[in-house]
Amino acid sequence: MKSGAKRLLGRAGFDIVRSTNNLGGVDDFIPFEATMRAARAAGLSVGDHIDQVMNGTPGATQSTIDELSALGVFAAKPDTVLEIGPGSGRYLEKTLKECSPGRYEIYETAAPWANYLVETFGVVAQPTAGSSLAPTPDGSVDLVQAHKVFNTVTFLCASRYFFEMARVTRPGGRIVFDVMTETCLDPAAVRTWATQGGAGHGSYPAAMPRRTCVDLFATLGCTLEASFLAPMGIASTEVLVFGKGA
Template identity: 80%
Template structure:
């Protein structure tokens, strides 16, 4: 009953974790900590694999993104400092740490039970959180800044505030990785599916971001697009963008 109840909670529209950075309720509202941990243990799975396979119906989705990033050499550079916005359950964080061994891994996560779990489990540094603000992190101090399944849950201006901050904290030569629901992911059939399956009460999700506006903004901030690829999101997809900050 627990598994089916949780699956209904998110699975009815292919929802991923909804981050608390939008101030409309955090990850712990949509993915309650204790029941989710119990369900994953009962299934004999890691939390991340449980979310991919049971909650979202896309086994291996997280790993496929990590594999793409590995192929692009994102981890080969040996990032010494990593920052992740909205790690939620830590499914991307865990797999990132299998690919590289940073000296410091900062997280900005407002769902306290999940943040505490990540600190205890992975010895990451939880920073104070405020919408659009990475103020606890110094300028030019991070080798890899990433956010996964975050910017499809917030408005463009909220995302843009984070984009300014992401560029600020990234060191010259460092990388910025995030996914967004750009027009690449919104063909007419997919839009029809979202409209039919999204359900009432979730009209702000998924939030589309204009791809060219993102590219122009990061270009203005001294960051160039290195690569992009699509990643699964339930029955649809998002586009992962990889930027490099000019040295």
């Protein structure tokens, strides 16, 4: 589409984004209007539609939430939650079924999705610029989470967010995110990605060494408490759960 036409449609309220191959993740996020329409037509919540229909991994979001619940992440009754890249809100919605935070902040670059989450769930959308959580004060958040975000952004974006996540977490709080570590990348998995991973557009799927995360967060006062695999498209990603020292 010519850029002038894009600008006009953009002004008319349409969000023009590159479509994805929807193999379990996206680099440019999925288009808001079309996704909402398709979910409505299928009689599914938008999160379940993404799990079941778009990603072909029914129950994937719930299974991660169940693992986090079993680890006591929600039993700690987080009063302030911060989520980076919530997108459609499929983890946000299920998080709100597990706990009742007084404040839920989001950092989301896709404006139509951020607006939808603010209107639907009453969350607070913070100005999102690259990889900064600057509007959030130090030590103010009980649970910081990001799902399926750090395998869609560059190494620099993810690592800058890591420092910020550790900064805003209060002592005793938790940090939860997934990365495609070496645990997810045995030769068979690499072959699967190489042969079936679509066009490989953007940064998806970006890898991040597990030890890099563990060692970095240790220097920031955060200890790895648990980890588990979660499905991501045609393969998997590793969810890491850190606790910040009191």
